[in-house]
Structures are given as structure tokens and as C-alpha cells.
Amino acid sequence: MSQDRVFSFDEALARVDDDRETFQMMIELFIEHGPKDLVEAQSALDAGNALGVARSSHKLKGALLQFCAPAALHACKELEESAKAGNLANGAQLYATLEQEVQRLLVALRQVYDKGMAA
Amino acid sequence: MSFESSATAADPAGSPPPHTVLVVDDEPTARLALVARLKRLGYRVIQAGDGKAGLEALRRERPELTILDWMMPEMDGPSFCEYVRQDPELQTSQILMMTSHDQPEQIAEGLARGADDFLSKAASKYEITARVQAGMRAATLVRRLKDATEEIRQKQEALEQELQSAARYVESLLPAPGTILSGVQMAHAYRPSLALGGDLFNVVQWSEDVLGLYLLDASGHGVSPALRSASFATFLRRDSLLRHVGSNDPGAILTEANKQFPLTESGHYFTIVFASLDLRCHTLSYATAGHGGALLHRRSGEVCWMIQPNLPLGFDPSTSYVTATLPIGPGDRLYLLSDGLYEFPAANGELWGQGRLEKTIQALGRQPLETVITETIAEAVRWQGHEQFPDDVALMGIEVAI
Numbered sequence: 153m154s155q156d157r158v159f160s161f162d163e164a165l166a167r168v169d170d171d172r173e174t175f176q177m178m179i180e181l182f183i184e185h186g187p188k189d190l191v192e193a194q195s196a197l198d199a200g201n202a203l204g205v206a207r208s209s210h211k212l213k214g215a216l217l218q219f220c221a222p223a224a225l226h227a228c229k230e231l232e233e234s235a236k237a238g239n240l241a242n243g244a245q246l247y248a249t250l251e252q253e254v255q256r257l258l259v260a261l262r263q264v265y266d267k268g269m270a271a
Numbered sequence: 272m273s274f275e276s277s278a279t280a281a282d283p284a285g286s287p288p289p290h291t292v293l294v295v296d297d298e299p300t301a302r303l304a305l306v307a308r309l310k311r312l313g314y315r316v317i318q319a320g321d322g323k324a325g326l327e328a329l330r331r332e333r334p335e336l337t338i339l340d341w342m343m344p345e346m347d348g349p350s351f352c353e354y355v356r357q358d359p360e361l362q363t364s365q366i367l368m369m370t371s372h373d374q375p376e377q378i379a380e381g382l383a384r385g386a387d388d389f390l391s392k393a394a395s396k397y398e399i400t401a402r403v404q405a406g407m408r409a410a411t412l413v414r415r416l417k418d419a420t421e422e423i424r425q426k427q428e429a430l431e432q433e434l435q436s437a438a439r440y441v442e443s444l445l446p447a448p449g450t451i452l453s454g455v456q457m458a459h460a461y462r463p464s465l466a467l468g469g470d471l472f473n474v475v476q477w478s479e480d481v482l483g484l485y486l487l488d489a490s491g492h493g494v495s496p497a498l499r500s501a502s503f504a505t506f507l508r509r510d511s512l513l514r515h516v517g518s519n520d521p522g523a524i525l526t527e528a529n530k531q532f533p534l535t536e537s538g539h540y541f542t543i544v545f546a547s548l549d550l551r552c553h554t555l556s557y558a559t560a561g562h563g564g565a566l567l568h569r570r571s572g573e574v575c576w577m578i579q580p581n582l583p584l585g586f587d588p589s590t591s592y593v594t595a596t597l598p599i600g601p602g603d604r605l606y607l608l609s610d611g612l613y614e615f616p617a618a619n620g621e622l623w624g625q626g627r628l629e630k631t632i633q634a635l636g637r638q639p640l641e642t643v644i645t646e647t648i649a650e651a652v653r654w655q656g657h658e659q660f661p662d663d664v665a666l667m668g669i670e671v672a673i
Binding site for chain 1: 296299301308
């Protein structure tokens with residue numbers, strides 16, 4: 153999958169007024185914290201803790217919004233709404249989709265990061 | 272979660288420090304993006320990673336605006352808002368709640384629990400900027416209002432101290448109770464209101480047998496009527512009256528006073544009752560000017576109001592005030608009183624009135640004069656249900672020895 157289909161670099165950069173230094177730091181933070189949020193959501197899901205799943209996915213959603221990543225954001229919203237409704241019946245499936253999309257986003261962000269942020 | 276802080280550098284040119292924004296969000300990526308935007312807008316920005324740390328930062332830094340996530344560990348956004356709104360020290364801080372909860376009922380809950388505005392997490396950078404600026408304008412106005420309120424409170428406190436000082440001055444002008452003339456006892460009570468009126472009373476000793484008594488009331492409230500009363504009291508001193516009036520006749524005194532004290536530019540005036548007690552002739556002469564009068568309580572128990580329907584002083588320089596004369600005998604008591612002693616309401620709005628005052632004095636009968644004065648005031652206090660009268664209360668009683 154191409155980078156543009158995973159997230160919109162131009163749109164995400166515009167959200168921070170083309171401040172490339174800030175955007176680079178955002179990528180660093182997401183690479184560090186995004187996987188942790190996923191682990192927290194997985195643990196809560198395994199424990200049948202709907203509130204915990206909702207909290208973790210909500211937190212993750214805040215980051216995904218910054219990167220204009222529609223597929224990951226959609227998957228995250230689906231899991232959060234389901235967990236908020238106390239319904240974890242499809243939790244594993246929703247989580248799997250989310251994990252897949254977040255991993256794709258992480259790969260895409262690492263590529264951008266590794267290429268450097270010079271304009 | 273640990274608290275992070277970052278701030279723009281102070282302006283060396285000495286311009287006002289930038290407004291401060293506190294960002295409270297447990298998601299570091301979104302928080303970083305928002306902090307960077309706010310810094311670009313010129314604000315000083317502090318950060319916290321959860322509600323509890325945010326509350327500590329708010330107490331310490333007192334930012335004008337707090338931008339807050341709804342769902343956070345330790346303390347969520349709505350709980351944060353409730354804490355802030357319960358703390359008088361923090362109430363002026365505006366709170367902008369960031370949320371994806373954009374359902375009307377959830378927004379209503381946020382507002383009810385103390386948020387001032389909402390910002391969608393998906394909002395464009397333009398909307399974020401506009402909402403932050405609007406919140407900052409509101410914060411500035413609220414803080415100005417708080418400062419103005421505090422300034423008014425301080426001025427009110429200074430004014431009350433001045434009024435208390437003026438009340439002490441007026442009290443220093445009052446006569447000492449006890450024997451004021453051979454065979455004449457006097458007792459009095461003076462209860463200045465919080466706003467301080469212009470009530471003043473005193474005695475004028477004309478001779479070994481003749482005594483002048485007056486109670487005056489300058490219209491209005493505050494230091495000004497108290498000073499006008501003090502000025503009038505100077506006119507009513509024996510040497511002044513002899514010079515200006517040449518007589519101890521109450522009507523002549525008030526007629527001259529009417530000329531000496533015209534209406535002020537702001538329309539203020541005096542009311543007064545002036546009496547002359549002649550022990551040799553056993554007469555009580557009096558004149559009033561727009562005053563509720565005085566009460567003569569005879570030893571027999573009979574009560575007589577000394578009231579003349581006429582203008583207060585200063586309204587018409589051609590007014591002549593007429594002296595009325597009553598016989599007075601041993602054991603009779605004369606009470607000079609201000610309208611503040613009967614024109615005050617109970618909790619239900621009903622005035623105490625002259626009738627109840629008269630009955631109270633009658634019921635107290637021949638008890639010592641000082642007791643009658645004290646108990647009359649106490650009964651008035653019971654009627655209104657509290658100690659503080661809305662206007663000055665003055666009551667001076669004299670008793671002719673048996």
C-alpha cells in the first residue's frame with residue numbers, strides 16, 4: 153500500500169502549519185507511544201474490560217487524527233464506539249483491523265522520518 | 272504523570288507578558304501539535320498529561336485559558352471542570368474542552384459541569400485558532416471584571432471605615448447622660464445605621480431653670496449629612512443662639528435656622544424638634560420643622576405626641592415656625608426621637624410605627640428612664656428581627672424630678 157493511501161503527508165503537515173520540526177517530533181512520539189496504546193487496548197480486550205478498551209482506543213484516536221490517516225482512524229473509531237457501548241463481541245476482529253492499520257501507518261511514518269523532513 | 276512545562280521567552284522590551292494557555296491531554300502527539308500551534312500564536316504554553324497534574328498546574332500558573340481533553344486517566348475533563356468551578360481562586364480561568372463527543376447531550380453535560388466552550392479534536396487549524404482567541408477574550412474580560420469587583424470591594428471597605436469614623440465623631444458630640452440640670456435626669460440611645468444618617472441631639476443650658484433640648488436629622492446618608500448635622504449643632508450652641516436669635520424661644524430659633532440652612536444644591540435639608548423646659552414656670556415649649564416630633568409621657572400615664580405639621584428647614588425662607596407650650600410637672604418624661612425609631616419594617620414588611628412605639632413606652636411605665644430607653648430599643652430590634660436598623664436611631668429621654 154502506498155504512503156498516500158495510509159496517511160496524507162501534505163494534509164498532516166498543513167495541520168501544523170508546515171512546521172517540519174514539530175511534525176518530526178510528532179512522528180517520534182507516535183512511534184514510541186502508538187504501539188503502547190495498542191498493547192493497552194489488547195490487554196483490556198483480553199481482560200474483557202470494555203472501559204479500558206474505550207480509553208486506549210480514544211487515546212490512540214487523538215494521535216491518528218493528527219496524521220490524517222483515514223483507515224486507521226476509522227478502525228479506531230469502530231473499536232472505541234463498540235467498547236463504549238459495552239459490546240466486545242466483535243472486539244477481537246475490530247482490534248485486528250486497527251492493529252493492521254496502525255502498523256501500516258507506523259511503517260509509512262518511519263519511511264517519511266527516515267527520508268528526512270527537509271522541504 | 273509528570274508535568275512538563277515550556278514557555279516562550281520573556282519580551283526584553285518590557286511589553287506585557289504573553290497570555291498563558293494550559294494544555295491538558297494524555298495523548299502526547301496531539302498535545303505536541305496543539306502546543307506548537309499555540310506557541311506560534313504567541314502564547315506562553317504549559318502542559319500536563321492528566322487531569323490531576325493539570326489541576327496542580329492550573330493552581331500554580333493561573334493560565335487564562337485551559338484546553339482540556341475529555342477522557343483522561345486520574346481525572347477526566349468534566350471532573351476537572353467541576354473542581355475548577357468550585358474553587359473561587361480558579362473561577363476566572365476559561366476552559367475549552369477538546370472532545371470528539373459532539374452529541375448535544377454530551378456538550379450539555381460538559382457545559383453543566385463547568386466547561387466554557389468545546390473544540391472538536393478534528394477541528395481545522397483555523398477553528399482551533401478562532402476558538403482559542405475567543406476563549407482568551409472571554410478570560411480577559413472575566414479577569415477585568417474580577418479586578419473591578421475587587422476594586423469596588425476595597426473602596427466599599429474604605430467607605431465603611433469612614434462612615435464608622437464619622438459615627439464615632441457624631442457620638443463624641445452627644446451629651447453625657449445623668450443629671451443635666453438640677454431636678455432633670457437624662458438618658459439616651461444612639462444607634463447609627465451602617466450607611467450613617469445625620470441624626471444628632473443635645474441639650475442647651477440657658478439658665479439654672481431653663482433647658483433647651485433638640486433632636487435633628489439631616490437628610491441623606493453618609494459622611495456629608497453627619498458633617499452638616501455637626502455644623503447645625505454649632506449654630507444651636509447657647510452663645511450662637513443668643514447672637515443669632517437673642518431668645519430661647521423654639522419657634523424663633525427654628526425660624527432663624529430656616530434662613531441659615533437653606534436647601535443644599537443637591538436638595539438636602541434638616542428636620543428638627545426643639546424644646547425648652549422651664550422648671551420655674553413648669554412649662555414645656557416646643558417647635559418642630561418637618562419632624563415626627565416628640566413624645567410626652569406624663570406621670571399619670573397619659574401620652575401626648577408633640578407634632579406640628581410644617582415644612583422641614585430650608586424649603587422656604589419666609590416660613591415662620593410657631594412655638595407651642597404645654598404644662599409639665601414632676602414625674603413627667605419627655606422623649607425626643609428620630610423617625611428611624613419607628614419607620615422600619617419587620618421581616619414581613621410591616622412597619623413598627625408610632626403606635627407600637629407609644630404602646631411600648633407606655634407599657635414600660637415608671638421603670639427607670641434608662642431602662643425605658645434600653646427596652647424600647649430592644650423591643651424595636653425584636654420587631655425587625657435583627658440588630659442593624661436601616662436608618663439612624665436616636666432616642667433621648669428626660670425626666671423632671673418628683
